[in-house]
Amino acid sequence: MTRMVLYLFAAAVCWPLPLQAGPKSSRNTPPGDGLLAAVLNKAVDPRSGLVDYAAIKTMSPQLDAWLNLAAQAKPDAWKRNEQLAFWINAYNALVLRGAAQRHPLRTVMDVPGFFDKTKHRVAGHDLTLNELENQRIRAVFGDPRIHFALNCAARSCPRLRAAPWKAQTLDADLDAAAREFLASPGGMALDQEKRVVRLSKIFEWYRQDFELGGARLLDFVRLRLTASDARLLGEGVWTISFLDYDWTLNAK
DSSP, rough: HHHHHHHHHHHHHHHHOOOOOOOGGGGGGGOOSSHHHHHHHHHHTTOOOBBHHHHHHHHHHHHHHHHHHHHHGGGGOOHHHHHHHHHHHHHHHHHHHHHHHHHHOOOGGGGGGTTTTTOOEETEEEHHHHHHIIIIIHHHHHGGGGGOOOSSTTTOOOOOOOOOOOGGGGHHHHHHHHHHTSSSTEEEEEETTTEEEEHHHHHHHHHHTTTTGGHHHHHHHHTTOOOOHHHTTTOOOEEEEEEOOOSSSBOO
């Protein structure tokens, strides 16, 4: 075998093969629902929304794995509903992890800085829960229905879903969550005799969100009631008051 043939043979053997294209990074698409769905399905009662925090502890590897994906996510290029579903899921998952890490616990309000001091890595940013809610969700999306999706681990919060929020059904699911909350005792109570509508403190704390564009708070409410309650609320003058908020942990 000549030296030229040997050279060509050696080059063919040693020359690196082209790299095969690998799977796209999870940062470029929303994190898969599987890990988070497994945690919620096991630990959250689908009817009451109450949480088995001991079960959350046993599934911390799955929850942490999903939150690690969320920490690396790059949602800016995603579609609107993909982004919003992601931020809602991230908020709820972080609240669950924070409460489970400290369980048994009477209320997260007993944890200094739970909402406004402790930082969490989400989508490449270090954010408190308040910053995540106010800067990444409320300020960007301007959708008051998010208040019926975010869960702050309190009994007066809207029910925590036993499944992640999904972009494909987000609008319908947010509408359903708003209607469900207003139909619950903690969401609204009508006193026909005194002509008083008592609403969750959520409507007081975030009233500006429900009155965007010059809307009235009771208009937002009335559009999401049963036909009979909507008709009743549309008759005459009603006074608004706000219900006490129960911060007791939403534990089973």
